[in-house]
Every structure is written in C-alpha cells, then in structure tokens.
Amino acid sequence: MVDVKEIKSVKIVPFTLMTSAVSAILALIYAIILLLLSGIIAAFLPAEIGGLVAGLGVALIILLPLGSFLLNVLWAFLTAWFYNLLVPKVGGIKLGMEGKEIKNLPVVSLALITSVINTIWAFIIGLLLTAAFAPFLGLLSSLPQIINAFAPALANNTTAIQGMQGALGASGAIMAVILIIAVPILVFILSFIGYALTAVFYNVLIPRVGGIQLELAAVQEKFSEITNIPAVPLALALAVVMAIWGLIQGLLNLVTYASVGDPVGGVVSLISNIVGSFIGAFIVYAITAFIYNFLAPKLGGIQLELE
Incomplete structure (x- = not known):
C-alpha cells in the first residue's frame, strides 16, 4: 500500500554539505575527462599552443571542483532555505512511498514548489544582471553629453540627441522589466510544465521499471536521514x-x-x-548515487522531515 509522505522541511547544513561535495566530485571527474581530451588535442598542436591547452586542462582539475563546490554551497543553502520557507505556504514535495521505494510523485506538489523556487532564483539573477548592466546603461545614457563635448556639429541636432536619450532610457527600463518580471514569469510557467510532465512520466513508467529507492534512518526530532540510495534503481528510473x-x-x-x-x-x-x-542519464545518476553512498557515512546524509 502506498503511503504518501510530505517533505515538510530539509535540514539545511547536511543538504548543503552533501550536495556541494557530490557536485565537487562530479566536477573533478569532468575535469579529468577534459584533461585527458586536452592532452590528446595538445599532441596534434604546435608545442607552444599544445602546452597552453594542456596547462588549461591541468588548471581545470583545481578550478572546476573548487568553483563547483563554492557555487553549490550558495545554491544549496539558499534553495533549502527557500524550500523550508515556502512549504507552509504552497505545500512541500510529496512522495508516494511503498516501503523504501518511491512508487509515485504527486504531480502538483512537485511542480508547484520547485517552479516557485526556480522563479525566486530567476528573480534574484535578474536583479543581479540588472545591477551589473546598470553602469553600462549609465555610460550609454551619457553618450549624448560625450557627443556634445567631442562632436559639436552633431550635438546641434537637438532632436536626435533627445531621441537618443529617450531610446537609451527606454531600453534600460525594458531590459529591467524583462529580467526582473518577464523572465521569472516565464521560468515559473516552463518549470511547472516541465516538472509536472516529469512527474507524470515517472508515475506512468515506474510500475514497469521500478522506482527510486531511499534507505531512511530515523534521527533526532522528526527527521529521517537518507543513508543510502541504491544506484541501479535510481539510475534506471530517472534514465527512463x-x-x-x-x-x-x-x-x-x-x-x-x-x-x-x-x-x-x-x-x-x-x-x-x-x-x-x-x-x-543512467551513467550520471548511477555515479551520483555511488558518490552519495560513499560520502554519507563520512559527512552525514541529507535529512528530511517527512510527515
């Protein structure tokens, strides 16, 4: 019998630490592949260029895992925080569990909160991009004054100058509206559709191939820790x-x-x-599960409040 459990909250620190560590190891694997490819490519290039390509591959061994870890610390921490804040308002993700197997994913619960979180991220990124472009737009808006200083003949065309100022001001406002309002709305719509369809596909296919399995252990308070994720069921379900x-x-x-x-x-x-x-998908998710299972006894697994 399927028992529907709602993820009421996620412990932020274990989630952040585990997801960031897994991401860093995946990035290291990717960097090693790039290093091997860069070595092969360098062998067919002139010595100077080949050395540069090989050196870039070596640098990626450090930069990719480190950058991935640091970025994921920020992403995971805030994502878990957003999730915990939103659950009382929009509801959490629900899992249809039968023993340790996820037999189904209620569509709306998955699509709603994930799309809202994606929308928040889109809004934040839109604000950052708007702030980043603000100096550039300020420089463009001062272009008429620059023309006035260095090209007086052109500056005499008052109508053209005023038109340029108006166009530049309007373009800045339009860009801000697109980045801060339009893009987040579009992200919400596309995310909701995407996650809803993913849940539908999962629910239709899982009875035929088997679902994701989570080995849970009760920990302090109301939380359960994911101590192990069997690799093949995870990889097969998500690959399908x-x-x-x-x-x-x-x-x-x-x-x-x-x-x-x-x-x-x-x-x-x-x-x-x-x-x-x-x-x-099978390869990536299987490797991810192996990494998680290797790290869980050392770092502690992700902890969920299930109700």
Missing part, C-alpha cells in the same frame, strides 16, 4: 524518464529535419536523442 524527454526532443528534431527534406537525418536524431538521453 529522461529517455521520454529525449523522445520529445527527437520528435521535434524529426519534424524540423523533415520540413527541410531530410527525414533520414530526423530519424537518426530521434534515435540518438532517445538512446543518448537514456545512457547519459
């Missing part, structure tokens, strides 16, 4: 879902290719999207 997204992308590509008279290319794209999405 990603294959459906690959199918959708492949069908769109098929229509595009067919419209330009290349249906064979469309079929190849369709197959490669499905297979590539499945294999890529």
